[in-house]
Amino acid sequence: xxxxxxxxxxxxxxxxxxxxxxxxxxxxxxxxxxxxxxxxxxxxxxxxxxxxxxxxxxxxxxxxxxxxxxxxxxxxxxxxxxxxxxxxxxxxxxxxxxxxxxxxxxxxxxxxxxxxxxxxxxxxxxxxxxxxxxxxxxxxxxxxxxxxxxxxxxxxxxxxxxxxxxxxxxxxxxxxxxxxxxxxxxxxxxxxxxxxxxxxxxxxxxxxxxxxxxxxxxxxxxxxxxxxxxxxxxxxxxxxxxxxxxxxxxxxxxxxxxxxxxxxxxxxxxxxxxxxxxxxxxxxxxxxxxxxxxxxxxxxxxxxxxxxxxxxxxxxxxxxxxxxxxxxxxxxxxxxxxxxxxxxxxxxxxxxxxxxxxxxxxxxxxxxxxxxxxxxxxxxxxxxxxxxxxxxxxxxxxxxxxxxxxxxxxxxxxxxxxx
Amino acid sequence: xxxxxxxxxxxxxxxxxxxxxxxxxxxxxxxxxxxxxxxxxxxxxxxxxxxxxxxxxxxxxxxxxxxxxxxxxxxxxxxxxxxxxxxxxxxxxxxxxxxxxxxxxxxxxxxxxxxxxxxxxxxxxxxxxxxxxxxxxxxxxxxxxxxxxxxxxxxxxxxxxxxxxxxxxxxxxxxxxxxxxxxxxxxxxxxxxxxxxxxxxxxxxxxxxxxxxxxxxxxxxxxxxxxxxxxxxxxxxxxxxxxxxxxxxxxxxxxxxxxxxxxxxxxxxxxxxxxxxxxxxxxxxxxxxxxxxxxxxxxxxxxxxxxxxxxxxxxxxxxxxxxxxxxxxxxxxxxxxxxxxxxxxxxxxxxxxxxxxxxxxxxxxxxxxxxxxxxxxxxxxxxxxxxxxxxxxxxxxxxxxxxxxxxxxxxxxxxxxxxxxxxxxxxxxxxxxxxxxxxxxxxxxxxxxxxxxxxxxx
Numbered sequence: 001x002x003x004x005x006x007x008x009x010x011x012x013x014x015x016x017x018x019x020x021x022x023x024x025x026x027x028x029x030x031x032x033x034x035x036x037x038x039x040x041x042x043x044x045x046x047x048x049x050x051x052x053x054x055x056x057x058x059x060x061x062x063x064x065x066x067x068x069x070x071x072x073x074x075x076x077x078x079x080x081x082x083x084x085x086x087x088x089x090x091x092x093x094x095x096x097x098x099x100x101x102x103x104x105x106x107x108x109x110x111x112x113x114x115x116x117x118x119x120x121x122x123x124x125x126x127x128x129x130x131x132x133x134x135x136x137x138x139x140x141x142x143x144x145x146x147x148x149x150x151x152x153x154x155x156x157x158x159x160x161x162x163x164x165x166x167x168x169x170x171x172x173x174x175x176x177x178x179x180x181x182x183x184x185x186x187x188x189x190x191x192x193x194x195x196x197x198x199x200x201x202x203x204x205x206x207x208x209x210x211x212x213x214x215x216x217x218x219x220x221x222x223x224x225x226x227x228x229x230x231x232x233x234x235x236x237x238x239x240x241x242x243x244x245x246x247x248x249x250x251x252x253x254x255x256x257x258x259x260x261x262x263x264x265x266x267x268x269x270x271x272x273x274x275x276x277x278x279x280x281x282x283x284x285x286x287x288x289x290x291x292x293x294x295x296x297x298x299x300x301x302x303x304x305x306x307x308x309x310x311x312x313x314x315x316x317x318x319x320x321x322x323x324x325x326x327x328x329x330x331x332x333x334x335x336x337x338x339x340x341x342x343x344x345x346x347x348x349x350x351x352x353x354x355x356x357x358x359x360x361x362x363x364x365x366x367x368x369x370x371x372x373x374x375x376x377x378x379x380x381x382x383x384x385x386x387x388x389x390x391x392x393x394x395x396x397x398x399x400x401x402x403x404x405x406x407x408x409x410x411x412x413x414x415x416x417x418x419x
Numbered sequence: 420x421x422x423x424x425x426x427x428x429x430x431x432x433x434x435x436x437x438x439x440x441x442x443x444x445x446x447x448x449x450x451x452x453x454x455x456x457x458x459x460x461x462x463x464x465x466x467x468x469x470x471x472x473x474x475x476x477x478x479x480x481x482x483x484x485x486x487x488x489x490x491x492x493x494x495x496x497x498x499x500x501x502x503x504x505x506x507x508x509x510x511x512x513x514x515x516x517x518x519x520x521x522x523x524x525x526x527x528x529x530x531x532x533x534x535x536x537x538x539x540x541x542x543x544x545x546x547x548x549x550x551x552x553x554x555x556x557x558x559x560x561x562x563x564x565x566x567x568x569x570x571x572x573x574x575x576x577x578x579x580x581x582x583x584x585x586x587x588x589x590x591x592x593x594x595x596x597x598x599x600x601x602x603x604x605x606x607x608x609x610x611x612x613x614x615x616x617x618x619x620x621x622x623x624x625x626x627x628x629x630x631x632x633x634x635x636x637x638x639x640x641x642x643x644x645x646x647x648x649x650x651x652x653x654x655x656x657x658x659x660x661x662x663x664x665x666x667x668x669x670x671x672x673x674x675x676x677x678x679x680x681x682x683x684x685x686x687x688x689x690x691x692x693x694x695x696x697x698x699x700x701x702x703x704x705x706x707x708x709x710x711x712x713x714x715x716x717x718x719x720x721x722x723x724x725x726x727x728x729x730x731x732x733x734x735x736x737x738x739x740x741x742x743x744x745x746x747x748x749x750x751x752x753x754x755x756x757x758x759x760x761x762x763x764x765x766x767x768x769x770x771x772x773x774x775x776x777x778x779x780x781x782x783x784x785x786x787x788x789x790x791x792x793x794x795x796x797x798x799x800x801x802x803x804x805x806x807x808x809x810x811x812x813x814x815x816x817x818x819x820x821x822x823x824x825x826x827x828x829x830x831x832x833x834x835x836x837x838x839x840x841x842x843x844x845x846x847x848x849x850x851x852x853x854x855x856x857x858x859x860x861x862x863x864x865x866x867x868x869x870x871x872x873x874x875x876x877x
Binding site for chain 2: 064065343344345346347349350362390391
């Protein structure tokens with residue numbers, strides 16, 4: 001059994017899985033159930049000045065029969081009294097002293113406001129704070145959440161305010177609704193953040209009801225944009241984590257959030273620099289028990305790879321993530337079809353024909369049976385055929401022996417300049 | 420025979436007979452299954468369908484919620500597409516060709532086709548509109564799958580079409596001859612109605628050659644299509660065949676399906692079905708559902724030679740039907756009331772290969788034995804409408820009307836033929852779906868011929 005314990009910016013956790021600040025961490029009852037189920041830690045649903053919520057709140061993107069490919073919500077921060085939340089945090093912490101509870105906070109970007117809430121919450125004994133500077137709906141209209149997170153100077157200031165009173169680590173949660181997330185990540189670092197977490201949800205409208213023409217979800221016939229999350233956002237989140245991880249000016253731990261639904265997703269985020277992960281949609285979709293396979297699968301993966309601690313994989317792929325200009329122009333892969341495995345659906349043929357480089361032929365063998373063959377000299381190695389292929393192993397992308405030395409775009413441009 | 424045709428089937432039994440043996444998909448099952456489809460390019464299921472239904476396109480319609488579009492795609496290529504969804508040997512056609520046979524399991528195309536067409540039936544959808552009238556008039560004899568398909572295509576092309584049907588209701592074999600738990604009558608009658616809605620007139624209870632003469636049809640119409648299918652089960656040619664309790668399988672099915680009656684109560688009876696084709700399976704399974712205690716299929720060849728589809732064979736076995744191979748009836752023995760009580764049989768063995776490539780069964784010497792039976796159902800094939808064919812004066816080979824395989828024209832150029840009437844002696848296929856396709860092709864051929872002559876005379 002590999003060691004799954006992490007020490008994230010000084011916060012110790014029995015495993016890298018935390019429930020993200022969201023509906024699953026709305027109450028002590030829920031968080032205690034989650035810890036019983038095996039979750040390592042929990043980021044409590046955002047505390048702040050009391051709010052009112054609307055009904056209905058959630059929407060989901062279902063695709064080709066698969067439910068909840070993406071998920072969105074227009075729910076605000078906690079609508080329960082701060083006293084109740086603090087009492088339950090205290091009780092939960094007492095019952096589960098080894099499971100970190102991180103309090104998510106959101107107040108107006110004013111020093112006294114942040115001082116006040118940090119002190120009050122700190123008194124009940126939390127393991128850390130997460131500053132919610134990312135929530136894109138509702139609260140942003142009142143100058144909080146992503147309205148703060150989209151301004152690097154406000155991110156820096158808010159972080160400073162929190163740090164001034166915080167005695168436990170401060171994590172700054174960033175919004176993806178911004179052109180370059182490394183800018184706000186650096187602002188958080190400048191403000192003294194102990195860590196950053198990303199991504200918060202993405203501005204979104206799930207859909208329109210085709211009969212009523214109402215938005216989904218709708219509140220008495222009206223809708224407003226919500227925050228998008230779930231499996232569909234994973235690639236966006238993974239990129240943002242990678243961009244921050246590989247930035248030499250950002251040297252604080254990153255908590256990975258965004259569509260993480262499995263141990264594989266977890267491994268990917270950690271390889272790309274996340275020191276731990278936060279999960280919400282998977283738990284909302286399937287219940288807290290999803291943690292079991294996430295833990296077990298991660299364990300088995302690490303054992304199989306001969307890795308004794310999960311910490312060893314953190315950031316291992318970061319150096320492989322770079323700018324396009326550093327990619328080798330002389331590297332070549334081509335598609336090769338394994339006719340023994342191919343079931344002749346011809347999806348590769350038509351995708352290549354209509355949308356790529358017209359380099360797959362449908363041929364007939366001596367027995368009159370159709371088979372597919374790639375014209376390797378025409379193939380650019382785009383992967384499209386292997387992506388649409390429904391059968392594992394029917395199309396391999398094969399590396400060709402390199403005929404010319406590696407050369408990146410930057411090297412090529414430099415060579416042209418010199419000549 | 421009993422004196423009067425009083426209903427001898429209890430309501431319970433009738434309900435069992437009429438209940439479809441395969442439940443239909445619910446909406447979620449249809450969506451789940453349709454989402455498994457790969458939407459192959461140049462999909463083999465299309466090629467495997469005799470009517471060329473664009474299967475991936477209709478499945479996409481179901482997946483996207485465009486069920487009307489799906490139903491239209493099906494019915495456009497196959498005017499009896501709701502029937503075929505139930506009776507096609509799909510594992511030998513579309514589903515057998517599905518590429519997923521090579522990786523997981525094939526898409527249940529028949530079930531999806533049934534789901535889409537059932538939706539159209541339930542929601543009373545209008546899928547087609549008749550073409551602008553072109554002034555020409557076509558007579559079709561028979562309203563089974565071939566006749567109905569020809570009528571539909573001709574109506575779309577603007578022809579006035581009159582269909583002559585000897586029975587009280589249209590639909591031919593689909594309406595009358597397929598067991599109700601496989602194909603309810605209403606499905607076939609909906610397809611008939613769809614064609615009638617295009618202005619096609621179906622004149623029922625009219626027998627050509629008796630109520631109206633062939634020569635008059637040939638004279639009065641621009642073309643005639645003969646699509647009468649096949650007739651009753653032939654005589655076994657053995658002693659005792661006239662006894663009470665001896666049934667023609669096709670009559671039995673029709674009586675139960677259309678009239679809800681049998682001549683006697685099958686409850687607790689021992690039934691012997693002679694023959695092992697799809698009609699024999701129908702005779703056996705309907706007997707089982709009518710309450711027979713024991714049903715045996717008696718076949719003079721073996722499992723390997725039987726003509727019933729695999730799924731029909733499987734279905735009969737599920738119903739508890741027993742199969743007795745290499746056995747042939749020699750004589751039926753009656754009781755003192757003239758009702759069959761025993762069947763004398765002889766054991767057979769397979770000899771040399773015959774003309775049809777199948778090994779010929781020959782009697783084993785001194786192997787006769789008798790078995791006790793209460794009911795005998797004959798299902799050894801179907802006879803031809805020889806009198807009608809002769810009445811037209813068409814060339815035929817043992818009752819199989821000879822046609823030009825390209826044009827479907829008979830020896831009388833104005834008379835075309837399609838469906839079971841041209842099946843046999845190495846010609847064609849006996850499936851409903853093939854009959855539908857032949858009906859379509861005969862219609863296109865007529866259209867081509869009539870336009871050609873128009874151009875020539877212009």
